[in-house]
Ligand code: 0L1
C-alpha cells in the first residue's frame with residue numbers, strides 16, 4: 001500500500017466526479033504512486049459512492065482476458081470490476097450517448113450464477129454454480145483522457161465499466177470457439193469466444209482466484225461478464241448488434 005487515506009479519498013472523488021459529470025481526467029499515475037492494492041481500494045470506493053446513490057451490485061466483469069491485451073499492458077493477470085444495476089441496458093433498448101465520455105462497445109459472453117460461490121471452500125466448483133449463458137455487450141468508458149491509463153489506473157477506474165446488455169439466457173453449455181460478430185453502424189468487429197483466455201470457461205476459474213484475492217462476493221443471481229471476444233469499437237448513434245454462433249444476439253441503439 002503506497003497511498004494514505006487522504007489521497008485515496010481524493011482519488012476516489014476524482015474518478016467519481018469524472019463519471020458523474022461526464023468529463024475525463026488525467027491518469028492517476030501522472031501524480032501519484034499507486035500499487036495494485038491501492039487500485040482495488042480506490043475501485044471499492046468508487047463503487048461505494050455509486051451504492052450510496054442507491055445503485056446495487058448485480059455482477060462482476062473480467063478485463064484483459066485476451067493475450068494481446070495482457071501483453072500490451074505488460075501483465076499476466078486478469079482484472080476484475082463490479083457491475084451495478086444502473087449500468088444495465090435492456091436488450092434492444094436505446095442508450096443515450098450523452099451519459100458517457102467516449103464510449104466503446106465490445107462483444108462478451110455472460111454467465112449467470114444460480115448459487116452463491118463459497119470462496120472459503122478451496123475446492124469450490126464455480127462451473128456447478130452457473131446455470132445459464134448468454135450473448136452480451138459491454139460499454140467501456142474509461143474516465144481517463146484519450147483512454148490513456150496504466151494497469152493500476154484502469155483497476156481504480158472499475159475497469160472502465162459503464163454499461164452492459166445481455167441477450168436471451170440459455171441453459172449452460174460449452175461456448176468455446178464460437179464466431180462472434182459485432183456491428184456498430186458501419187464498423188464490424190469479428191472474433192471468437194476463444195479470445196477469452198483460450199476458452200471463456202477459464203474466465204470463471206480466473207474469477208474465483210481474483211474474487212478470493214480481492215474479497216469480492218459472488219452471489220446467486222449475479223451476472224459475470226467473462227471478457228471481450230473481439231476488439232472494442234467506438235459507439236456512435238447507431239444500432240450495435242452482437243451475434244454469437246449458437247447463442248443468438250443482443251443489440252442496443254446509441255442515441256444523441
Ligand atoms: O476488457 C475490459 O472490459 C477492460 C476494459 C478496460 C480497458 C479499456 O478501457 O480499454
Ligand code: MG
Nearest residue numbers: 106138227228
Ligand atoms: Mg469487457
